[in-house]
Amino acid sequence: MMKSRIRLVLLACGSFNPITNMHMRLFELARDHLHQTGRYQVIKGIISPVSDKYGKKGLVSARHRIAMAQLALETSDWIHVDPWESEQEKWTETVKVLRHHYNESLRSLQFKKELRRNNWPIERATEDFLSSLDPVSPELKLLCGADILKTFSTPNLWKEEHIKEIVEKFGLVCISRAGSDPVQYINESELLTQFQHNIHLVTEWIQNEISATHIRYALSKGLSVKYLIPDSVISYIKYHKIYTEERERKNKGDLTSLS
Amino acid sequence: MENPDNRTEVVLLACGSFNPITNMHLRLFELAKDYLHETGKYKVIKGIISPVGDAYKKKSLISASHRVTMAKFATEGSDWVEVDDWESSQNEWLETLRVLRYHHQKLASSKSANSLQSAAPLIKRGRKRKQEANSHNPVKKNQLIPETKGIPQLKLLCGADILESFGIPNLWKLEDITEIVSNHGLVCITRAGNNAQKFIYESDTLWRHKSNIHLVEDWITNDISSTKIRRALRRGQSIRYLVPDAVQAYIEKNNLYSPESEDMNAGVILAPLQKYARSCKQEQTLI
Numbered sequence: 040m041m042k043s044r045i046r047l048v049l050l051a052c053g054s055f056n057p058i059t060n061m062h063m064r065l066f067e068l069a070r071d072h073l074h075q076t077g078r079y080q081v082i083k084g085i086i087s088p089v090s091d092k093y094g095k096k097g098l099v100s101a102r103h104r105i106a107m108a109q110l111a112l113e114t115s116d117w118i119h120v121d122p123w124e125s126e127q128e129k130w131t132e133t134v135k136v137l138r139h140h141y142n143e144s145l146r147s148l149q150f151k152k153e154l155r156r157n158n159w160p161i162e163r164a165t166e167d168f169l170s171s172l173d174p175v176s177p178e179l180k181l182l183c184g185a186d187i188l189k190t191f192s193t194p195n196l197w198k199e200e201h202i203k204e205i206v207e208k209f210g211l212v213c214i215s216r217a218g219s220d221p222v223q224y225i226n227e228s229e230l231l232t233q234f235q236h237n238i239h240l241v242t243e244w245i246q247n248e249i250s251a252t253h254i255r256y257a258l259s260k261g262l263s264v265k266y267l268i269p270d271s272v273i274s275y276i277k278y279h280k281i282y283t284e285e286r287e288r289k290n291k292g293d294l295t296s297l298s
Numbered sequence: 299m300e301n302p303d304n305r306t307e308v309v310l311l312a313c314g315s316f317n318p319i320t321n322m323h324l325r326l327f328e329l330a331k332d333y334l335h336e337t338g339k340y341k342v343i344k345g346i347i348s349p350v351g352d353a354y355k356k357k358s359l360i361s362a363s364h365r366v367t368m369a370k371f372a373t374e375g376s377d378w379v380e381v382d383d384w385e386s387s388q389n390e391w392l393e394t395l396r397v398l399r400y401h402h403q404k405l406a407s408s409k410s411a412n413s414l415q416s417a418a419p420l421i422k423r424g425r426k427r428k429q430e431a432n433s434h435n436p437v438k439k440n441q442l443i444p445e446t447k448g449i450p451q452l453k454l455l456c457g458a459d460i461l462e463s464f465g466i467p468n469l470w471k472l473e474d475i476t477e478i479v480s481n482h483g484l485v486c487i488t489r490a491g492n493n494a495q496k497f498i499y500e501s502d503t504l505w506r507h508k509s510n511i512h513l514v515e516d517w518i519t520n521d522i523s524s525t526k527i528r529r530a531l532r533r534g535q536s537i538r539y540l541v542p543d544a545v546q547a548y549i550e551k552n553n554l555y556s557p558e559s560e561d562m563n564a565g566v567i568l569a570p571l572q573k574y575a576r577s578c579k580q581e582q583t584l585i
Contacts, residue, residue, distance in 0.1 A: 060321070060539040060540075061539075063538070063539045064538070064539045064540070067536035067538050067539065068536070071534075071535045071536055114543055115538075244526065245521060245522055245523075245526045245527075245530070245540060246519045246520065246521035246522075247518075247519075247520060247521065247522055247539075247540065248518055248519045248520075249518055250518075253517055253518060257517075262332045263328035263329075263331065263332055265324070265325075265328050265376075266321040266325050266328065266542075267321075267325070267518065270375050
């Protein structure tokens with residue numbers, strides 16, 4: 040009899056300004072790693088772009104960032120964009136985004152249970168149907184770069200109780216490049232050490248460091264970003280004239296630029 | 299009014315296994331084009347991907363027909379990069395220089411075919427051309443074809459690894475390297491901290507023609523090698539977003555790249571090594 044795997048959802052928070060091939064790669068890497076442990080079945084990936092209220096310089100409007108992510112994920116059958124975080128009145132701490140998505144998944148499970156109890160037909164994709172048979176809600180883990188572990192020790196950036204909730208109740212899947220040593224960040228923190236069983240470290244052996252900052256710079260200079268971000272996203276950027284030299288200059292606060 | 303664009307037209311040619319083609323290969327073209335345009339001296343009009351023939355006998359090289367097909371899928375979304383299968387359809391392995399010469403010849407004959415179509419009456423050898431009033435054309439003796447723009451320059455596009463492979467004994471003929479850098483030119487994409495400049499410095503041949511060797515730094519650490527792609531596939535790992543979607547789908551559909559395919563040509567000597575090792579002549583070395 041096949042040992043049943045724990046169903047799992049991956050959530051990635053960030054600016055996605057814009058989304059790049061590397062962002063999507065993180066999901067693929069994480070899924071492969073978790074599947075190869077034999078213990079997990081990754082059923083869904085969620086990209087949650089940050090709200091405009093985050094106030095980061097150069098952040099184009101959420102409407103664009105969501106649209107670009109949607110275009111990028113058109114060909115993915117398991118990762119999708121969720122606009123909830125971007126629609127909130129003010130900036131939402133990561134732990135609250137996790138809580139929201141976990142509650143959503145509980146709610147959906149409850150709903151399906153109701154349907155079954157009432158013998159209503161469940162017309163869903165096979166995946167959803169199979170998952171509706173499982174009484175347990177899938178686990179939700181935060182997908183991120185291993186540098187997030189480092190930021191946990193930055194004073195005033197994270198609330199201690201939030202870090203605890205994230206690593207204890209949810210869990211992390213951290214991608215790092217070959218040659219770096221994320222284990223040290225865990226060792227340097229008592230909290231992280233305590234919950235290290237819930238921190239999955241994944242090594243990226245095929246380096247593909249496409250920073251969104253570089254993408255924006257290249258776009259503003261008219262340089263090519265083809266094969267770094269999907270063609271559909273490039274077309275969108277051109278059509279809506281975002282990340283132009285003018286806009287980048289304004290973002291840098293260049294007082295000599297004429298508006 | 300004549301076209302004020304005095305930039306030299308350039309065609310980029312990339313040779314290699316493309317086993318399989320990856321996003322990194324495609325990026326080389328984009329980086330090279332941007333770089334050459336930024337100099338203000340060049341205008342890149344075309345990119346050619348020329349996959350090597352099966353006779354190259356490299357380990358794990360799968361059939362040319364698959365590699366060419368994948369490259370074609372990969373360049374479907376490009377309006378200037380195309381795939382050429384001439385090299386891959388040859389029965390024997392061809393030196394890179396021969397592929398360059400072939401494409402250069404092709405460019406030259408298509409250029410003259412175009413200019414003949416739009417030519418003024420041909421002038422026979424030995425006859426002076428009557429100078430028309432207000433004509434801006436200089437009088438040219440022995441002119442068979444009216445003055446047209448030159449043939450585009452054909453440059454070899456490669457990564458720094460190819461440049462440095464010039465130093466591997468018996469892999470390249472010195473006279474080939476010399477002709478490549480003097481008659482054509484190299485556009486070599488490197489990553490930060492690479493030894494390409496040092497390599498050029500240490501070679502008299504390359505140094506002499508260094509103005510024809512363009513080093514372009516890749517601003518992204520992009521290490522999507524075909525070897526790693528094949529490894530990932532053997533391990534059942536995803537290659538999405540590292541190769542174009544159509545290439546990934548083709549590989550999956552045709553079940554390419556297994557442990558068996560990795561053993562292709564195992565123990566067989568690479569074609570150029572076999573060819574040059576047989577030669578008794580005392581070869582000059584690059585460095």
